[in-house]
Amino acid sequence: xxxxxxxxxxxxxxxxxxxxxxxxxxxxxxxxxxxxxxxxxxxxxxxxxxxxxxxxxxxxxxxxxxxxxxxxxxxxxxxxxxxxxxxxxxxxxxxxxxxxxxxxxxxxxxxxxxxxxxxxxxxxxxxxxxxxxxxxxxxxxxxxxxxxxxxxxxxxxxxxxxxxxxxxxxxxxxxxxxxxxxxxxxxxxxxxxxxxxxxxxxxxxxxxxxxxxxxxxxxxxxxxxxxxxxxxxxxxxxxxxxxxxxxxxxxxxxxxxxxxxxxxxxxxxxxxxxxxxxxxxxxxxxxxxxxxxxxxxxxxxxxxxxxxxxxxxxxxxxxxxxxxxxxxxxxxxxxxxxxxxxxxxxxxxxxxxxxxxxxxxxxxxxxxxxxxxxxxxxxxxxxxxxxxxxxxxxxxxxxxxxxxxxxxxxxxxxxxxxxxxxxxxxxxxxxxxxxxxxxxxxxxxxxxxxxxxxxxxxxxxxxxxxxxxxxxxxxxxxxxxxxxxxxxxxxxxxxxxxxxxxxxxxxxxxxxxxxxxxxxxxxxxxxxxxxxxxxxxxxxxxxxxxxxxxxxxxxxxxxxxxxxxxxxxxxxxxxxxxxxxxxxxxxxxxxxxxxxxxxxxxxxxxxxxxxxxxxxxxxxxxxxxxxxxxxxxxxxxxxxxxxxxxxxxxxxxxxxxxxxxxxxxxxxxxxxxxxxxxxxxxxxxxxxxxxxxxxxxxxxxxxxxxxxxxxxxxxxxxxxxxx
Numbered sequence: 037x038x039x040x041x042x043x044x045x046x047x048x049x050x051x052x053x054x055x056x057x058x059x060x061x062x063x064x065x066x067x068x069x070x071x072x073x074x075x076x077x078x079x080x081x082x083x084x085x086x087x088x089x090x091x092x093x094x095x096x097x098x099x100x101x102x103x104x105x106x107x108x109x110x111x112x113x114x115x116x117x118x119x120x121x122x123x124x125x126x127x128x129x130x131x132x133x134x135x136x137x138x139x140x141x142x143x144x145x146x147x148x149x150x151x152x153x154x155x156x157x158x159x160x161x162x163x164x165x166x167x168x169x170x171x172x173x174x175x176x177x178x179x180x181x182x183x184x185x186x187x188x189x190x191x192x193x194x195x196x197x198x199x200x201x202x203x204x205x206x207x208x209x210x211x212x213x214x215x216x217x218x219x220x221x222x223x224x225x226x227x228x229x230x231x232x233x234x235x236x237x238x239x240x241x242x243x244x245x246x247x248x249x250x251x252x253x254x255x256x257x258x259x260x261x262x263x264x265x266x267x268x269x270x271x272x273x274x275x276x277x278x279x280x281x282x283x284x285x286x287x288x289x290x291x292x293x294x295x296x297x298x299x300x301x302x303x304x305x306x307x308x309x310x311x312x313x314x315x316x317x318x319x320x321x322x323x324x325x326x327x328x329x330x331x332x333x334x335x336x337x338x339x340x341x342x343x344x345x346x347x348x349x350x351x352x353x354x355x356x357x358x359x360x361x362x363x364x365x366x367x368x369x370x371x372x373x374x375x376x377x378x379x380x381x382x383x384x385x386x387x388x389x390x391x392x393x394x395x396x397x398x399x400x401x402x403x404x405x406x407x408x409x410x411x412x413x414x415x416x417x418x419x420x421x422x423x424x425x426x427x428x429x430x431x432x433x434x435x436x437x438x439x440x441x442x443x444x445x446x447x448x449x450x451x452x453x454x455x456x457x458x459x460x461x462x463x464x465x466x467x468x469x470x471x472x473x474x475x476x477x478x479x480x481x482x483x484x485x486x487x488x489x490x491x492x493x494x495x496x497x498x499x500x501x502x503x504x505x506x507x508x509x510x511x512x513x514x515x516x517x518x519x520x521x522x523x524x525x526x527x528x529x530x531x532x533x534x535x536x537x538x539x540x541x542x543x544x545x546x547x548x549x550x551x552x553x554x555x556x557x558x559x560x561x562x563x564x565x566x567x568x569x570x571x572x573x574x575x576x577x578x579x580x581x582x583x584x585x586x587x588x589x590x591x592x593x594x595x596x597x598x599x600x601x602x603x604x605x606x607x608x609x610x611x612x613x614x615x616x617x618x619x620x621x622x623x624x625x626x627x628x629x630x631x632x633x634x635x636x637x638x639x640x641x642x643x644x645x646x647x648x649x650x651x652x653x654x655x656x657x658x659x660x661x662x663x664x665x666x667x668x669x670x671x672x673x674x675x676x677x678x679x680x681x682x683x684x685x686x687x688x689x690x691x692x693x694x695x696x697x698x699x700x701x702x703x704x705x706x707x708x709x710x711x712x713x714x715x716x717x718x719x720x721x722x723x724x725x726x727x728x729x730x731x732x733x734x735x736x737x738x739x740x741x742x743x744x745x746x747x748x749x750x751x752x753x754x755x756x757x758x759x
Contacts, residue, residue, distance in 0.1 A: 042253055043091045046132055049251040052226065057218040058234065060246045062135040069115040075133040076111045082136045085111060086248075087118045089129040093250055104136060137245050140202050142236035143212075145219050145246075147177060149230050153492035153536050157220035159187045161196075162236040174539030176496045177220040182757050183543050184213035184220075190542045197239070205242035212244045230254045262497035268475040274398050275472045277366035279409045279454050283312030283340030284416060285332055285364060287355050288347040288371075291321045296370055296418040297346035298323060300406060304344075307422045308413035312339045332358040343367040344416050349374060349384045349402070353391050360395045367392070369402035370418055375460050376403050389463045404459030405435030408442070410452055411478060417457070426451025427480035428559045431469045433458050437485045437511070437552060444556035449728040450563055453478050465490070467498040474502045481562040483555050485511045489537075496540055503545040507562045507751045509555050510541065510548055545754030547747050554743065557733060561744040564732045565705040567752035570647040572598040573745065574640050575621035575738075578628060578653035583621030586650055586709075586738035593746045597621075598645060607639045630687070634694035641698035641706065648705045648749075649698075650741055654691050654734070655712035655723025657684035662719055685722040692726035707745055709735035 044052075047065050054060065064075035065088065076083045087100040095101050100121055102114040115131055122129050144162035149155055157179050160172025173190040175183055188194055188209060197207050215237070222229055233250040266274075284304060288297030301315050302324060314335040317328035329335055332343070332355055343359040345352055345367055356367060374385040385402065392399040400407070406417020410425035419435065423445035432438035435457040445452050454473070458466060466484055473479045482502070489495050502508050541548050549555035573595045577583040590597045600620050608616060612627035622640065624632065640649055661684035664670055664677045692708065699706040713724035713734040727734035735741035 043093050044251040044253060045090050045092065045128060045130075046086065046088045046095075046249055047130070048090075049232075049249040050246075052229075052251060053219070053222070053232070053234065053246070053249055056222050058215060058246050058249075059244075060134075060249070061137045064133050066115075066131045066133065068131075069112055069119070072115040072131045072133055073108045073111050076105065076108060079133060079135050082106050083111065084134045084136055084247075085114045085118065086132045086134070087121060087126075087129065088132040089122075090127040092126055092129075095248070134247070137238045137240050137247055139238040139240040139245075140204060141196060141207070141239040143197070143239070143244065144172070144233060144235040145216055145237050145244075146234060147219055147222055147229065147232040148174075149223070150492070150533075150536055152489070152533055153496065153540065155220075155223045156536055156539075157184075157187070157216060159184075159191065159216055161191065161193060172535065173542065174536045175220075175543040176540050177223065179217055179220045179543070181210075181213045181217055184216040185209060186542055186754075187216060187539070188212065190539070201239075204239065207239050207244065208242050215244050215246075228253050228255065262493055265474075265497070265501050266471055271472045271475055275366075275469075277341040277364075278368065278398060278400060278407060278456070279414075280412060281311060281340065281342035281366070281414070283314065283342070284309070285314040285316055285335055285340045285343045285359065285362075286416075287316040287332060287343055287345045287359075289315040289317050289323045289328055291317070291323060293324070295346070297344075299418045300344050300346060300370065300416055303406075303415040303417060303420070303422070307415040309415070310413065314340055332362060332364075335362055337361075338363040341365045342416075344370065344406075346370045346418070349381065349388075352402075353388060356388070356391055356395065356397065356399075360397060364397070366398040366400070368400045368404060368407055368416065369459070370404055370406065371401075372403045374402045375462065385460060385462050392463055399463040400456060401459035402462060405438055405457035407457075408452060408455035410454075421446055423455070424449065424451035425453070427453050427478060427563045428556075429453045429473050429476070429479040429482045430455035430484075431458055431466055431473075431482065432456075432485040433461065433466065433487045434485055434513070435459075437513075440552045441483060441485075441556055444553060445560075448556065448560050448733050450560035450731070450733055453480075467491070467494055470498050470502050470508070474505050479506070481507045481509065481559045483509045483511065483549075483559050485513065485552075487513050496544070499540070499546050500544045503751075503754065507559075508546050509559050509562075510546055511552060511555050512537065512548065545751055547751065554740075557735070557740060558744050558747045560733045561705075561707070561748055562751070565707065565748060566699065566703045567755070568647040568705050568745070568749050569752070571596045571749055572645055572647040573650060574598065574600075574646050574648070575650045575652065576636065576640060577621055577623050577651075578626065578633070578656065580617070580621075580623045580625065582652040582738060583617075583623050586652060586742065587621055589739045589742040590650075593742060595648075595742070595746060595749060601643060601645055604639060604643055608636055611635055633691050637691075637694045637698050637706070641702045641704055646704065648745055649695075649707070650738060650745065651691075651695050651706055651708045652738055653710070654708055654727065655688055655710045655716065655721045658688045658722035659712055659716060661685050662716065662721070666719075688721075688723035689726040692723065692730055695727070696730040696732060705745060705748055707735060707741040708732070709738045709741040711736055 062079050066072040066075050082104045085102045105111050142163035144160045146158035155177035157175045157177040161169050171192045173187050231252045234246045237244050237246050286301040289301045290298045315323050315328040320330040343364050373381050375382040415422040421442045423442040430441050438457045473482050575583050575586045611632050612624050615625045617623035661681040665681050670677050695706045708727050712721045714736050724734040
């Protein structure tokens with residue numbers, strides 16, 4: 037093909053696409069009116085007639101399509117009218133006669149080369165309303181069949197595609213997925229194709245039939261070589277000095293305790309880091325009562341492998357050289373004044389990175405908040421908080437967002453393993469940290485806050501590798517800015533950076549969180565709950581209203597509120613009065629006794645048809661216990677309220693323990709929810725507190741628990757390659 041940018045004719049586009057396995061409606065081409073009539077007679081009436089030619093895009097908008105022509109005279113009149121619409125910009129004009137394909141569902145399937153993310157597959161609702169509806173999804177091309185089906189599921193109106201519609205059959209999803217796959221591979225043999233629109237693809241008798249097509253060609257400069265994922269040995273060598281240092285030099289401490297260097301020095305000591313700590317102050321002043329070194333060159337050689345640098349950019353290259361001479365292998369540069377400030381700062385940043393590369397040193401930042409590594413009690417950062425120990429690792433391009441995430445760790449009690457504020461990511465990128473955490477045995481799940489991606493194909497490769505091993509939750513900021521796109525094709529005009537990013541996340545099982553709070557709750561769920569093997573969910577509650585709302589929340593997801601097996605009903609009926617719901621939600625209607633809730637939990641969890649349980653109502657007894665305990669009658673010996681208060685608290689502790697024990701025993705997620713986790717936090721309600729003491733999240737509402745369970749289910753399906 038000619039590398040000059042152009043729009044191929046419909047006929048030429050179809051010839052190329054048929055070689056890719058795309059099935060089109062019957063079609064013949066004619067150069068004149070009489071030939072169009074002959075072609076129509078061969079195909080059989082009714083027919084469609086279209087003007088065909090190079091650089092003719094969006095024929096419907098130009099009124100260059102005639103549909104449902106019932107006989108030769110109609111074809112003749114339509115052909116004459118279409119030829120009168122030819123303009124001087126239209127090239128190689130002809131007439132295309134095609135069979136009419138019946139069907140009420142229209143799709144668009146396509147391909148697009150994006151400047152940021154490379155080759156992209158496209159699927160959406162099609163027809164003339166494609167750009168108006170914008171119900172469209174993207175994925176990195178080429179896609180395989182499971183990924184194509186994930187695209188289908190990601191369409192908002194996927195029920196319309198998959199199910200029977202207005203008397204029409206269900207769509208053959210295998211044929212539709214294979215069609216998407218075939219189109220997505222087009223660039224592998226035709227690397228000068230910039231975009232493909234097959235619009236509409238009509239679902240006819242359940243089978244997807246391509247009706248119209250448009251291909252744009254031109255020089256794409258397409259590079260499809262993804263960088264290799266580094267080995268664990270390489271990653272450990274590069275990142276262990278950052279997250280597991282045997283000693284730290286804190287450069288830029290001050291006698292003023294509020295300076296960044298001094299705050300970092302204080303926090304390293306305050307939270308218990310037991311390695312060597314070397315404060316550096318140019319005057320050798322005492323800092324927090326400890327003598328400092330005047331220069332990095334004075335510290336013992338080989339006793340530190342991390343430098344925390346809080347000095348101005350003008351001196352930091354000299355600091356780096358001296359640190360390297362003392363055996364330091366990594367540096368966290370907290371100082372600002374680099375690329376985030378101005379062009380001069382950008383040049384200083386480039387020079388710093390070049391020097392670090394030359395010295396074979398790992399440089400985090402600059403303009404970052406700090407590093408957390410709870411396994412070694414390390415809090416090397418210029419701000420609080422310090423989270424409890426756990427298995428969640430955090431990466432953030434914003435220090436404030438990192439602090440917010442760690443505050444949620446403190447609130448939920450589900451802790452952090454490692455955390456880093458990436459700052460300007462001058463040398464070490466978000467993708468580098470992801471590669472390291474993917475191989476880090478002490479990290480079970482990662483939350484990453486992104487404000488930009490500088491290498492789309494690398495990002496795709498890294499997240500694909502990561503999510504094959506562990507769940508990844510992303511909070512995005514600043515990614516939604518739309519690039520300037522050529523608008524001559526639907527795929528080009530709608531392929532915004534944000535939509536493509538969302539599609540890639542869907543394709544590779546990345547979970548996008550709409551808020552910091554939800555991101556952390558979901559991560560805490562992954563860190564503490566097993567993945568469900570399926571969607572079958574039971575709501576277990578001690579009061580009806582909560583169960584109804586939980587059921588409503590489940591109905592808005594792909595989770596399934598299953599009918600109870602008769603064996604479950606019989607077993608529960610032996611334990612509680614007949615007024616219990618006898619259905620799902622399992623509502624005991626206040627009929628529970630001392631041991632009922634743990635017993636019912638066991639009955640539900642051990643049943644093979646149950647994949648997950650949502651437990652509601654914990655903390656009610658403890659709330660009343662607090663009312664007794666805080667009232668004026670508590671010390672009345674005749675009432676013996678002290679014994680009752682203790683009983684209520686112990687019961688809620690038992691319920692929390694029962695949920696966790698059943699979850700572990702049967703390897704099923706059991707999520708406990710109670711609004712009392714918030715309302716009674718001032719005195720520590722025994723119900724929610726006991727859930728947290730068992731190392732799990734107590735969700736503030738059933739809706740939040742359902743959302744978390746939905747994410748567990750979705751990632752589990754991705755890992756198992758199920759749909």
